[in-house]
Amino acid sequence: MIENFLAGSAALFGDPFTIGIFVFGVVGGMLFGAIPGVSMLTLAAILLPFTASLEPAQGVMLFAVIYCTGTYGGAITAILFNIPGSAENAPTAFDGYPMTQKGQSGKAVGAAVLCSAIGGIASALVMMAATEPLANWAIRNIGPPEIFALVFFGLVVASSVGARTIWKGWMSVLIGLLIATIGQDPVGGINRYNFGMTDLAAGIAFIPAVLGFFAVSEIFVQAEKKASGKYQAPKVSMTFPSFIELWMHKIAVLRSILVGFFCGILPGIGATLAAFMSYGEAVRWSKNPEEFGKGKLEGVISAETANNAATGAAMIPLLALGLPGGALTAMMVAVFQMHDLQPGPLVFMLSPDLIWIVFAAMFYANLSILIIGVLETKTILNLLKIPFQFLAPLILMLATTGAYIGRGLVLDVMVMFLAGIIGYLLRRSGFSIPAIVLGLILGKIGEQNFAQGMQMVHYDLGTYLSRPICAILIAAGVITLASNIYRAFTSIKTKA
């Protein structure tokens, strides 16, 4: 493992252009995560079409780096503006924002820097040790029925993220699945839902849809806040937490790394589940649980350690099984596909260099959070002062170009803006955008593997479910669904 890691490091730092991409990913992920109104997903969606002109290793590495640093960057908006950069930063806002209101934003951001780096580095080390053995095991034991079962499990988990009710969570997933049926069916190549438009025969392009649902809809949400006078500038302070303060939370950090890593492996919403579970555990183990939600440093530490610990773990299902664990890893599948590669067990045999460059880059990206985070947080905080009315047109122009140049179709720009409007309306009605995007990306994978699995077992459902891993995953999905329903109906919050 150490030899491979050193070889990956040498490849990463041996080429000036690759170093440039790495630095761009580190700074870009932090910046986009930290700018209110946009997130690492916005940057990733904008960059997606341009990765076609990069080497496969450079493209995948860029996204992996953005994933690490963007997850940290999202904490800054959560702490300063109460706007989580992505769903996994939501629990950070529970205590981070009250700390900002108390004039302790520097302390909260400092804790986020340190804990994100610790969680990420620990996770990267375990990822390097565990992914290849898991991929080798997967080659022998994972077939289409198991992949379909994993997709099912992932969709069940995704349905419980981000929506206001469990019904809306499922409607979001199903809309994503329905959009994925547009274009040719994956078995017979029959055209579906092209509505007489030849451009739709190839389906809805993933890039314009993702740009629309994430970047454009976020611009519309911020526009609405500007229009209704709800947009607020943050109070910024630069007092970092002391070493003693952080040492006092060592148990919380260790617990959060464990929770983060195990949740991160689950396809669907690993990092989000990790952050929420870790925050919940911090409350449960605390002697003063009533202090949480009012500006307690441990709340920020628990959430930020866990969500970064989940980033390395989330790469395991992606690289070992070819299954994305969230919106950004779903975009990474698209990067692989652009270069005629398929993430999954075979990639370890066909492109081992690529894998180890990505692993090394993730390790150094987490290390960079610590170094750049401490040195440059003040600069990042000053950049937050750029008025959003000047960022919005720049982001929209980047998105327009990104949507157009993929296939050279104005239709794709229209699709992007339509997805933006639909995404905006759905978000404001309590639907979940990550669930829609996961439905969109997992839909084709799920259908194809279901069909292949049924052909393998000669359409005998008994044989299908007698495969142990498949049965366990389907049962886990059903149990998760049941527990989600139970939890949802025992926690209904009726409005006055």
Place this chain on the structure above:
Amino acid sequence: MGRLTLSNLIEAAIFLLIAGIFYAFSFEFNQPIEIYIFGATAWPRVVIGFLLLATLGNLWFHYRYGNATQATLGQSEDKADFSEAGTVRRMIAVLLTPFIFAYLLKPIGIYFSAPFFIAAIIWFFGERRWKVILIMTLFIYCVFIGLFLMILNAPLPQGNVSPFYDFSAWVLKLNAKLQGI
């Protein structure tokens, strides 16, 4: 009507309409596949069936509990506020502007339409100082042209109607001259 509101009913009607349209159009490709007995319609129809169930479940939930929320992970607490007519008007303008821009890309091209689009977005986001709008529009336009035309040489829509097409051709010629191509 229980605790149902008009917006709940509109939401349900839209989803039922989507399910209905997709079901109706599924007959257009309802043909057998030799190697797969379920055919091309099975998967979309199962999805439509579940979407129908979820929509009815959502409607029942609103009927029973009104606009209550359930404990799902990562849900946003902040909600839309359309109590003022001015906000609604501005939001309609913000939502329509990119669409008009996208519609005009084919005839007019991006090189001519982009500055107007940039200025409109800055204005809709609340900036009213025309000098600032002008300077920032020029700055963003230059960043955009510099990045995509001069550095990346990206093929962008040039328009197909004169004199807009001629303008795009002039920009491209200028870029070629500057780069010594």
